[in-house]
Amino acid sequence: MFNLKPMLNALLLTLGVAVATSFNASAINQNNKNELPDIGISGYSVLSLDKELKIGQAMMRQIRASQPIIQDPVLIEYINDLGNTLVKNAQGVNYAFEFFLVNNNELNAFAFFGGHVGIHSGLITTADTESELASVIAHEISHVTQRHLARRLESQGQTQSLTMAAMLSSVLITLINPAVGMAALTASMAVSQQASINYTRGNEKEADRVGIALLANSGFDPQGAASFFNKMSIKYRYASKPPAMLLTHPMPQSRITDARQRALNYPARPMPPSLDFELTKARLKARYQSDAVSNIIYFNQQLTKKRYALKAAAQYGLALSYFENKQIDQAQLLLEELRQTDKNNLFYVDALTDVYLANKQAPAALKMLERLNMFMPNNQIVSLNYANALMSVKDYDLGAQILQDFLLVNPGNFIAYDILTSLYRAEGEVGLMHMNRAEVYALLGGYSKAVDELQTSYTFLEEKPLMQKRIKARILQFQEQENRLKRL
Numbered sequence: 001m002f003n004l005k006p007m008l009n010a011l012l013l014t015l016g017v018a019v020a021t022s023f024n025a026s027a028i029n030q031n032n033k034n035e036l037p038d039i040g041i042s043g044y045s046v047l048s049l050d051k052e053l054k055i056g057q058a059m060m061r062q063i064r065a066s067q068p069i070i071q072d073p074v075l076i077e078y079i080n081d082l083g084n085t086l087v088k089n090a091q092g093v094n095y096a097f098e099f100f101l102v103n104n105n106e107l108n109a110f111a112f113f114g115g116h117v118g119i120h121s122g123l124i125t126t127a128d129t130e131s132e133l134a135s136v137i138a139h140e141i142s143h144v145t146q147r148h149l150a151r152r153l154e155s156q157g158q159t160q161s162l163t164m165a166a167m168l169s170s171v172l173i174t175l176i177n178p179a180v181g182m183a184a185l186t187a188s189m190a191v192s193q194q195a196s197i198n199y200t201r202g203n204e205k206e207a208d209r210v211g212i213a214l215l216a217n218s219g220f221d222p223q224g225a226a227s228f229f230n231k232m233s234i235k236y237r238y239a240s241k242p243p244a245m246l247l248t249h250p251m252p253q254s255r256i257t258d259a260r261q262r263a264l265n266y267p268a269r270p271m272p273p274s275l276d277f278e279l280t281k282a283r284l285k286a287r288y289q290s291d292a293v294s295n296i297i298y299f300n301q302q303l304t305k306k307r308y309a310l311k312a313a314a315q316y317g318l319a320l321s322y323f324e325n326k327q328i329d330q331a332q333l334l335l336e337e338l339r340q341t342d343k344n345n346l347f348y349v350d351a352l353t354d355v356y357l358a359n360k361q362a363p364a365a366l367k368m369l370e371r372l373n374m375f376m377p378n379n380q381i382v383s384l385n386y387a388n389a390l391m392s393v394k395d396y397d398l399g400a401q402i403l404q405d406f407l408l409v410n411p412g413n414f415i416a417y418d419i420l421t422s423l424y425r426a427e428g429e430v431g432l433m434h435m436n437r438a439e440v441y442a443l444l445g446g447y448s449k450a451v452d453e454l455q456t457s458y459t460f461l462e463e464k465p466l467m468q469k470r471i472k473a474r475i476l477q478f479q480e481q482e483n484r485l486k487r488l
Helices: 005-027 049-066 073-087 121-126 130-145 148-156 164-176 178-186 191-197 201-217 224-235 244-248 253-263 275-288 292-305 311-324 328-341 346-358 362-375 380-392 396-409 414-427 430-443 447-460 465-487
Strands: 098-102 109-112 116-120
Touching (some): 049 116, 073 275, 073 346, 073 380, 116 130, 121 130, 121 275, 130 201, 130 224, 201 224, 201 253, 275 292, 292 311, 311 328, 346 380, 362 380, 380 414, 396 414, 414 430, 430 465
């Protein structure tokens, strides 16, 4: 696959300088007002929905360029399925939500403009049930639907905070990494003023109330919130370094009690273990935490001592750990047994594709994926794996067609552009490779680099005048997007 590391490093340097120089500006005239405006105002006089969407998209591009986002189609699909199960029952939803995972063992979750919700991988592996995880996501969704960031700005009367530089420094950094954000702000403002960029106590209380109602109305255990709150409180009661989430979401005992009491207003709903949730935890552990040998020991102990919520998830984690340790045959045996019990389970399909390709069994992968693609067209797990398998047997035309069809209905999919870039490079289509690399840069907010890639692409496509016209139009679009950001 195309190596994004040099690109990310270059953008990180540029964005880091921009953010560092904006701290002082964002700290000017901050105050400690904790009063919320009238609920009917909802922040609209400060921040229109259109502007909120544009700022959210810009912030998301910076996150892609500066944070260890997990680009894993299986995990992306799971967290968005879970998040949207909650969103469809929420009130005040004004746009599509995007849920994403950050590869970080810190317990943290955050939400910002335009319906973007980030969850640290450590929070998922710490949760014992899907209801506990859903309670945190419901809370963050409620911050968005109640427009707490916009309302906070209105309560301060600080419209100057809506410049991109101030947004990136005073909101984004602290939400993602509270410890870093707080430390940076301490240098330029009084400690008592730091709370002005956090959610207020009133915001947190409201998000708890709305979030628990959303949790219950979405079919989850309403006690999930109190259970997770209590777990965090006990675990970090005497810790010298609390998790990031407690810096932006303080957890006094009264809040845990309130959550427990609110949950009593809804019918009790004990939930059986969720297979997808348990498979997600196993995948995160096997692929993103610790080393392969340690993980093999861990999952073997789970199976031997029956310390698992679902046996299939422990077997899946062991299979992935075997694969990471180059024990391909052991991984294949376990995964094929698992898939016999659930042929359409995409956790198993994705892992088996990797195993078949590593074992030089591409025809087996293609047979499996071709069947799934017929009744799950444009599913991101199937489409991306199918295209990758086709590229391994040098069927570039069909692989490109699969990805192009997928991008028509899923525009802006980072992984699809990455694979398509690699495919065109392997095929020797230099012009098309640069065109797709431009899209990757644009998704990272690097519009100047994206334009450079398009201009390079233009010189390789002299025999394709229609494609050159498309490139000219795309250059104008990128330049307009960059100018639009400057006008925010």
